Amino acid sequence: MIExxxxxxxxxLRRELVQFGRWLSRLGFMPGTSGNLSVRLDQERLLVTPTGMSKYLMRSSDMVIVDLEGRQLAGSRKVTSELSMHLAVYQMRADIEAVVHSHPPIATAFAxxxxxxxxxxxxxxxxxxxxVPLAQYATTGTDEVAASLRxxxxHHTAILMANHGAVAYGPTLTDAFLKMETVEHLAHIRLVAHQLGSLQTLSDHQLDDLLRARQKYIRNAT
Known part of the structure; x- marks a missing residue:
C-alpha cells in the first residue's frame, strides 16, 4: 500500500525531504545548491525546500511552508525560486502529493x-x-517555467526542461524520486544504444502488452 x-x-515529511535531498545530491542530480523538492502537507499547504542551499547539507528545520498560491506561511528561510513549477503540478493534478526537480546529467544533456x-x-x-516529453525553453525562476510545463x-509524470533539467512527480516522495532515477536510467540507455549504432524500439504489439501489464502494476501498487 502506498503511504x-x-x-x-x-x-x-520534513525528514523525508532531507533524506531524499541527500540521496539526489549523492547521485549528482542536485549539484551545488540546485534542485528542489516538495510535498503536500494537506489540501491547502505545501512543505518545500529552501532556495540557495545544498540539499546534502539541508536540515528538517530549513523547510518552508507555502499555500497553493505561493504565499509563504512559515519558515525562516526563503522558499525555492522554482516554486511556480511545483504549484503548477499541484494545481493541475489533485492526485499528486510530491514533486522533485533536479538536474540528472545525462537526462539534462538530452534536454x-x-x-x-x-x-x-x-x-x-x-x-x-x-x-518523457521535452518542455520548451523557459527562464529559470520565472513563471515561464510553469507555463512551459502545463x-x-x-498526461505525464516526468518532463524534461529544455536547457535546464527535469521534473518528476507522484503520490509519494519515494515515487517521485524513483521516477527521476528512472528518467536518468532511460537517458543513459538511450545514449549507449545510440552509440552502439542501432535503436530497437518496441513494436506497437509489444507496447500494447506492456501497457496492459502497466495497468495491473498500478492497481497492485495502490
Whole structure:
C-alpha cells in the first residue's frame, strides 16, 4: 500500500525531504545548491525546500511552508525560486502529493540537445514511467517555467526542461524520486544504444502488452 503524504506527521515529511535531498545530491542530480523538492502537507499547504542551499547539507528545520498560491506561511528561510513549477503540478493534478526537480546529467544533456525521451526502448520505463516529453525553453525562476510545463503535466509524470533539467512527480516522495532515477536510467540507455549504432524500439504489439501489464502494476501498487 502506498503511504501518501497528506495525513502524515509534518516532522516525518520534513525528514523525508532531507533524506531524499541527500540521496539526489549523492547521485549528482542536485549539484551545488540546485534542485528542489516538495510535498503536500494537506489540501491547502505545501512543505518545500529552501532556495540557495545544498540539499546534502539541508536540515528538517530549513523547510518552508507555502499555500497553493505561493504565499509563504512559515519558515525562516526563503522558499525555492522554482516554486511556480511545483504549484503548477499541484494545481493541475489533485492526485499528486510530491514533486522533485533536479538536474540528472545525462537526462539534462538530452534536454540541452533538444531531445525528448519519447522512444519506447525499455520495458521497465514503459511500465513505470511512459514517455518523457521535452518542455520548451523557459527562464529559470520565472513563471515561464510553469507555463512551459502545463501542456504536459496532465498526461505525464516526468518532463524534461529544455536547457535546464527535469521534473518528476507522484503520490509519494519515494515515487517521485524513483521516477527521476528512472528518467536518468532511460537517458543513459538511450545514449549507449545510440552509440552502439542501432535503436530497437518496441513494436506497437509489444507496447500494447506492456501497457496492459502497466495497468495491473498500478492497481497492485495502490
Amino acid at each position: 501518501e503524504c497528506i495525513g502524515r506527521p509534518e516532522v516525518e 540541452c540537445a533538444g531531445r525528448a525521451l519519447d522512444e519506447m526502448l525499455c520495458q521497465e520505463a514503459v511500465m513505470t514511467l511512459g514517455s 501542456p504536459f503535466i496532465p
